[in-house]
Amino acid sequence: MFSDELRMRFLDASSRGDVEKVSLLMSQSAELLNQRGEQGWTALMLAARNGHFDVAKVLLSHGCDTSGTNRSGQTAADVAQFWGHRHIARLLARAPDPDLRRLLPERAAEEPDTFFNREFLDRMSVKRSDSEWLDSKRASPESVFLLFHKLNPLVSAGAGEARLRKLRAPGVQELLEKPDAVLVFLGVEKREKDDDLLAWFALDTEDDPTQLLKAEDPGCFFLPGAMPGLLRLSDDDAGVVAQARSVLAWHSRYRFCPTCGSTTKVEEAGYKRTCLRAGCRSLQGVHNTCYPRVDPVVIMLVLHPDGNQCLLGRKKTFPPGLFSCLAGFVEPGEALESAVRREVLEESGVQVGPVQYHSSQAWPMPSCLMIGCHCVALTTDVTADENEIEEARWFTRQQVTDALVKDKRAVFNMPPRQAIAHLLLKHWTGFSANL
Ligand SMILES: NC(=O)C1=CN([C@@H]2O[C@H](COP(=O)(O)OP(=O)(O)OC[C@H]3O[C@@H](n4cnc5c(N)ncnc54)[C@H](O)[C@@H]3O)[C@@H](O)[C@H]2O)C=CC1
Ligand SMILES: [Mg+2]
Ligand SMILES: [Mg+2]
Numbered sequence: 422m423f424s425d426e427l428r429m430r431f432l433d434a435s436s437r438g439d440v441e442k443v444s445l446l447m448s449q450s451a452e453l454l455n456q457r458g459e460q461g462w463t464a465l466m467l468a469a470r471n472g473h474f475d476v477a478k479v480l481l482s483h484g485c486d487t488s489g490t491n492r493s494g495q496t497a498a499d500v501a502q503f504w505g506h507r508h509i510a511r512l513l514a515r516a517p518d519p520d521l522r523r524l525l526p527e528r529a530a531e532e533p534d535t536f537f538n539r540e541f542l543d544r545m546s547v548k549r550s551d552s553e554w555l556d557s558k559r560a561s562p563e564s565v566f567l568l569f570h571k572l573n574p575l576v577s578a579g580a581g582e583a584r585l586r587k588l589r590a591p592g593v594q595e596l597l598e599k600p601d602a603v604l605v606f607l608g609v610e611k612r613e614k615d616d617d618l619l620a621w622f623a624l625d626t627e628d629d630p631t632q633l634l635k636a637e638d639p640g641c642f643f644l645p646g647a648m649p650g651l652l653r654l655s656d657d658d659a660g661v662v663a664q665a666r667s668v669l670a671w672h673s674r675y676r677f678c679p680t681c682g683s684t685t686k687v688e689e690a691g692y693k694r695t696c697l698r699a700g701c702r703s704l705q706g707v708h709n710t711c712y713p714r715v716d717p718v719v720i721m722l723v724l725h726p727d728g729n730q731c732l733l734g735r736k737k738t739f740p741p742g743l744f745s746c747l748a749g750f751v752e753p754g755e756a757l758e759s760a761v762r763r764e765v766l767e768e769s770g771v772q773v774g775p776v777q778y779h780s781s782q783a784w785p786m787p788s789c790l791m792i793g794c795h796c797v798a799l800t801t802d803v804t805a806d807e808n809e810i811e812e813a814r815w816f817t818r819q820q821v822t823d824a825l826v827k828d829k830r831a832v833f834n835m836p837p838r839q840a841i842a843h844l845l846l847k848h849w850t851g852f853s854a855n856l
C-alpha cells in the first residue's frame with residue numbers, strides 16, 4: 422500500500438509533466454496508476470489537462486484506465502479535447518483498452534507457408550552486375566527460361582494444377598534476339614556442388630509465340646487472367662511467378678524515364694532502368710524511380726469488441742457469395758496502423774483501436790505487398806462506402822467456421838486458400854487443420 426503523500430506526489434508529477442518521476446513512483450507502487458485526487462482527477466486527466474503527451478503515453482503503456490470520469494463527468498479524452506491538446510486527444514482515442522487488446526488472436530508460432538511466398542531460388546543480387554557471368558548463364562543450355570506473354574506464364578496443365586513450362590536456351594534463342602525482349606535474371610537453384618549453379622531467367626514477349634512452341638509441346642499455353650488464373654499454379658511454382666511477373670509488369674509499364682520521359686536502358690539483369698538522356702536528374706544519386714516498384718497494401722480482419730464477430734466486405738467484382746477482409750493501399754507518409762484505421766473507416770465507417778501485424782504476402786497483381794493484420798473495432802455501426810464496397814457486415818465466429826469447412830449452413834463463401842485474407846480468418850477462428 423502507499424501513503425497519501427506518495428499519491429499526491431504521483432498526481433503532482435503527472436500534472437507537471439515529470440515523466441521520470443511518474444515512472445519512478447509507479448515502479449515503487451503499481452497501484453498508483455488509477456488513483457484519484459481532488460475532484461476525482463486521475464494522473465491521466467492531469468496530464469491531459471496540461472498537455473503532457475509523454476506522461477499520458479507512459480500511463481497508457483502501463484494499462485491505465487481511460488474510461489473513468491472526474492466529478493464533472495469528463496474522461497481524460499474530454500479534458501484533452503477541451504483544452505485543445507489534440508495530439509493527446511488522438512492518442513487517447515486510439516488508446517487500446519487492455520480488454521480490447523486481449524481480443525487479438527495470439528501470434529502464430531510459425532511463419533505461415535503462404536501462396537506466392539515460397540521461394541526456392543537464391544536471388545543472388547550480387548551477380549546482377551556481373552555481365553560476363555550472366556552472359557555465360559544466358560548461353561548455357563542448362564539454364565531455365567520462364568516465358569510470359571502479356572504477363573501470363575507459359576504452363577502445361579496437369580491434374581487440376583498448371584505447372585510452369587521450363588524452356589532451355591535453344592528454345593528461346595529466337596525470342597531473345599528480338600529488339601524489345603526484356604530478360605530478367607531470377608536467381609539460381611542450389612545444386613550439389615557450390616560452383617554448379619543453375620540459373621533461372623524470365624522473358625516476356627510481345628507477340629504470341631504459342632505456334633512456335635506448340636511444335637515442341639502441344640499441351641502448353643499461356644495461363645490467362647491473373648485472377649483467378651495465377652491461383653491455378655502449384656504452391657511450388659507460385660513464388661517464382663510472383664517475382665518474375667512483378668518485375669516484368671514493371672518493365673511493361675515503365676518503359677520511359679519517370680523523371681524526364683526519355684528512353685531508358687535495362688541494367689542489372691532486369692532490376693534497373695537507366696535514363697539515356699545525359700544530364701537527367703535521375704542519373705545523379707540513387708532514385709527509386711529506376712528500380713522495380715512494390716505497392717504496400719494493408720489487409721485486415723476487423724474484430725468486433727464483443728470478441729465473437731468479424732467484419733467482412735464484398736466488392737462488386739467478387740464472385741457471388743464471396744466476402745473477404747477489407748484492404749487498401751498504404752498512402753505516402755502513412756504508417757501501417759494509420760492505413761488500417763483509415764481504410765476501415767473509409768470503407769465501413771467503423772473506427773479501429775488496437776492493430777496487430779500477422780504476416781505478409783507477395784501479390785503479383787501486378788506488384789502488391791499485402792500486409793495482413795488483425796485489429797479490434799471501437800465502434801460497431803457499419804456504413805459501407807458504396808463506391809468500393811457492395812456490402813460490409815459482421816459475421817460470427819460460427820459463420821466463419823461454417824464457411825471454412827464449407828458446411829451446408831455456411832452463409833457466405835471464404836476467399837480462396839491462396840489469399841492472405843483466408844489465413845487471417847483461419848487464424849482468428851483457431852483452426853489449425855489443413856482445410
Ligand atoms: N490477397 C488478398 O487476400 C487480397 C488482395 N487484394 C489486393 O489489394 C489491392 C488493394 O486493395 P483495394 O481495396 O483495391 O485498395 P483501396 O481500398 O485503396 O482502393 C483502390 C483504389 O485506390 C486508388 N489507389 C491508391 N493507390 C493506388 C495504387 N498504388 N495502385 C492502384 N490504385 C491505387 C485507386 O483509385 C483504386 O481504385 C487490390 O487491388 C488487390 O489486388 C485485395 C483484397 C484481398
Ligand atoms: Mg479497399
Ligand atoms: Mg479503400
Ligand SMILES: [Mg+2]
Pocket residue numbers: 749750764
Ligand atoms: Mg485506398
Ligand SMILES: [Zn+2]
Pocket residue numbers: 678679680681682683696697698701702703
Ligand atoms: Zn530521365
